[in-house]
Amino acid sequence: MLVTGRKLPIGIQTFEDIRNDGYLYVDKTALMWTMANTGKPFFLSRPRRFGKSLLISTFEAYFKGRRELFTGLDVEKLETKWEVHPVLHIDLNAEKYDSPDRLDAILSNQLTQWEAIYGVGDDETTLSSRFWGIIRRASEQTGKGVVVLVDEYDKPLLQAIQNEPLLDSYRSTLKAFYGVLKSADRYLRFAFLTGVTKFSQVSVFSDLNQLIDISMNYDFSTICGITHEELLANFEPEIEALSQANGIDKQEVVDTMTRQYDGYHFHPNGGGVFNPFSVLNAFFSKEFSNYWFQTGTPTFLVELLKESDYDLRLLMDGIETAVSAFTEYRADKKNPIPLIYQSGYLTIKDYDRRFKMYRLGFPNDEVRYGFLNFLVPFYTSVTDDERSFYIGKFINELENGNADAFMRRFEAFFADFPYELNDQTERHYQVVIYLIFKLMGQFTQAEVHSSRGRADAVVRTPKFIYVFEFKLNGTAGQAMQQIDEKGYALPYAVEGRQVIKVGVEFSAEKRNVERWVVA
Incomplete structure (x- = not known):
């Protein structure tokens, strides 16, 4: 086995450590320099573990004039002055925010450390007034513009997202705190805030409306991540x-x-x-494994999906939306899409310039199947181990042409259905069917559709093509009749594989498969 002997910076978020300790570094310093020299207050939203903290650390080294750390990198050819500026670096990433006092204490502790360097103002009693005073004194004492770097500005907000009173408290505190960056503008050389989510201007950034948001900027689209x-x-x-x-x-x-x-x-x-x-x-x-998805479970996103009664089938197939619907999160709107996009589970797949509509979808297989696997326990009583067992058996049975065995196991999958019948029952069944067939798509060609112009599901195996139609308020015979009358199987007849049609009837009373027909 080939061992490269090169050090990969997994979990290393400090630029100085990467450079001094010989870790591999993908050079983003040209983009960093461009940002630093074309504007002042910037904001960047990117998913977790995408390199935001390392980017912040790189800016800190640059503005502290640490030229020796940039030897051989692109910025060495671009920068000529290497001026030293006072840098105020706020990292909100690694704390637990479970009470209003907790956020106040963390911010106060950070301010106290800076006050030990730049002094204390007698009339500065609030967090925001202390912050403003520190910025002013740091600039006056050094004769240089101050650099403010905020890593994961929204961590308190995300932790409180399902606690509305706590969320309101954090919004109020951070709105005043970050608003200082506008009133202290004449003392600033540069300001940069990063986070996962962009909370709407009216809630957090209304007092900082001069921010340059580069989250969807063409020039900086690759500043985090690897091309x-x-x-x-x-x-x-x-x-x-x-x-x-x-x-x-x-x-x-x-x-x-x-x-x-x-x-x-x-x-x-x-x-x-x-x-x-x-x-x-x-x-x-x-x-090859699902490393990123395993580092954090999107439980709060699933809860938002359930609360908003969002049809998950739309999420799985891709969403058409205007930019305003996914770039800012508004807590008062029951729209989970901004958080799902900004958290990295959806990305831009296409754009219609004429109608200014974006299509969002899963970026890759790690996210697609990680997210679908994560959803299963929220919609069925099947455990993680059972899910893997079922999916493997489903595929084996279809590859062997045994549609009846597949349906018997399909029936077992729905046993002990955990939800009471209500107005959402039909959609709930449809979502579970979607999940099953989408997860099978990891290992064989499986398609699921919501359009009535096509069968509910189609599975291609090396020898067989299966066409499925499901009826909640109808019979298995009617499902089979629809396959024939609508010609759902006809497009697959020319592929040279045996086409098997399956009509399935669900019983609302049994909350399970009632019967099926195979032809």
């Missing part, structure tokens, strides 16, 4: 090692990584990027 070109240019030894470890050629390694980890787009015409956390872990472990 295809960067993957090939920086990781050739790791690609070779992964190739040898898995017995596949290097092109197949790149193709597999592209399916698993690529596909994030933060501008419709901007470059796409790979998830850096998953890429580094795949190279380190020499295995």
Whole structure:
């Protein structure tokens, strides 16, 4: 097995450590320099573990004039002055925010550390007035503009998102605190806030309305993440090692990584990027796995989906929406899409310039199947171990042409259905059916549709093509009749495989499959 001997910066978020300790670094310093020299107050929204903290740390080293850390990097050719500025770095990422006092204490502790350096104002009693005074004194004492860097500005808000009173308290505190960056503008050289979510202007940033939001900016669309070109240019030894470890050629390694980890787009015409956390872990472990998805469960997103009564089938197939519907989260609106997009579970797939409509979808297989697997326990009583068992057996039975065995196991999957019947029952069944067939798509060609112009589900195996139609308020015979009358099976007759039609009847009373017909 090939061992590269190169150090991969998994979990290393400090630029100084990466450079001094010999970790591999994908050079983003040209984009950093461009930002630093074309504007002042910036905001960037990116999913977790996408390199925001490292980017903040890189800015800190740059504005502290740490020229020696940038030897051999692009910025070395661009910067000539290397001026030293006072840097105020706020990191809200690693704390637990469970009470209003907790946020106040964390901010106060940070201010106290800066006051030990730049002094205390006698009449500064609030968090915002203390912050303003520190910025003013730091600028006056050094003769330089102050740099303010805020890492994960929204962490308190995300932790309180299902606690409306606490969320209101945090919004009020942070609105006043971040608003200082506008009133202290004449003392600032640069300001940069990062986070996962952009909370609407009216709630947090209304007093900081001069922010330059680069979250969907073409020029900075690849400032976090790894482009295809960067993957090939920086990781050739790791690609070779992964190739040898898995017995596949290097092109197949790149193709597999592209399916698993690529596909994030933060501008419709901007470059796409790979998830850096998953890429580094795949190279380190020499295995293709769902690394990013396993580091955090989107439970609050699923709860938002359920509360908003959002039809999950739309999420799975891709969403058409205007930009205003997914770029800002408003707590008063029952729309889960902004958080799902900004958290990294959806990305831009296409853009209709004429009607200014975006299509959002899962970026890659890691997110697609990780998200679908995560949803199963919320809609069925099936455990994680049982889910894997069922999906594997489903595929084996269909590949062997045994539709009856598939349906008997399908019936078992629905046993002990955990939800009471209500007005949403039909949609709930439809979502579960969607989940089953979408998860089968990892291992065989499975399609599910909501359009009445096509069958509910189609599965292609090497020898067979299955056409499924499901009826909640109808019979298995009517389902089969619809397959025939609508000609759902006709498009597949020319593919040279045996076409098997399956009509399925659900019983609302039994909350399970009542009967099926195979032809």
